[in-house]
Amino acid sequence: MPAPLDIGLLVFPRVTQLDFTGPLQVFASVPGAKLHLIWKRIEPVPSDSVLSLTPTMTFADCPQLDVICVPGGAGTNDLLNDEDVLDFLRRQAERAKYVTSVCTGSLALGAAGLLQGYRATTHWSAMEMLSQFGATPTRTRVCVDRNRITGGGVTAGIDFALTLVSIMIDRATAEAIQLSMEYNPAPPFNSGSPDTAPAEVLALVKERIAPNQPRRLDAVKRAAARLM
Numbered sequence: 001m002p003a004p005l006d007i008g009l010l011v012f013p014r015v016t017q018l019d020f021t022g023p024l025q026v027f028a029s030v031p032g033a034k035l036h037l038i039w040k041r042i043e044p045v046p047s048d049s050v051l052s053l054t055p056t057m058t059f060a061d062c063p064q065l066d067v068i069c070v071p072g073g074a075g076t077n078d079l080l081n082d083e084d085v086l087d088f089l090r091r092q093a094e095r096a097k098y099v100t101s102v103c104t105g106s107l108a109l110g111a112a113g114l115l116q117g118y119r120a121t122t123h124w125s126a127m128e129m130l131s132q133f134g135a136t137p138t139r140t141r142v143c144v145d146r147n148r149i150t151g152g153g154v155t156a157g158i159d160f161a162l163t164l165v166s167i168m169i170d171r172a173t174a175e176a177i178q179l180s181m182e183y184n185p186a187p188p189f190n191s192g193s194p195d196t197a198p199a200e201v202l203a204l205v206k207e208r209i210a211p212n213q214p215r216r217l218d219a220v221k222r223a224a225a226r227l228m
Contacts, residue, residue: 005168008036008065011055014075017047023069023186029177038062040084061090068092072103072123077216080111080223089114098164100149101156110135111223113187119145121154124194125209132224156189158183170195
């Protein structure tokens, strides 16, 4: 039997729920895993949709984790200069076996100084921001660099989690989880990447996210300056 694993996922206001629930579903099938949903307080946290999430543990009560995972979402902006969050991530990263993220959660790892000298990925709209934290942006669905494992945008969280299970335990376990989930993607359109989406679709999405970009970039710059 594999040794028990403590796996902790950060939840925070305006987290993208699929960044969080995709990996959670994978990790829930890991033999012996103990899952922790972590935030500052035990009270419902609004996601970026109608779904609210209830933490199971506070920062203060959290044990040393084997895996710390930070999902992304619009709420990531508020994490980048939140010392309570950044201190928690730094403390956990000191002895965690794997320091991980999904989507723009990698920006929070970067703001905590945990990606300096590492390759990392994130959502395509934030890719170039990683370099401000001393990381090497890597345009891939899942990026593995030593014990830093980062996933791309949103749906890449499932790929990330299956990859991590294959590393932590073995490929057969990861493949069994994949089969039980019937994770066999066959998207109806080839628009899941800025490299393949039609130009008019890419322009539409960029227009929609544009209002948030200056605030995110400002948060990244302030966080990067604090690391200097």
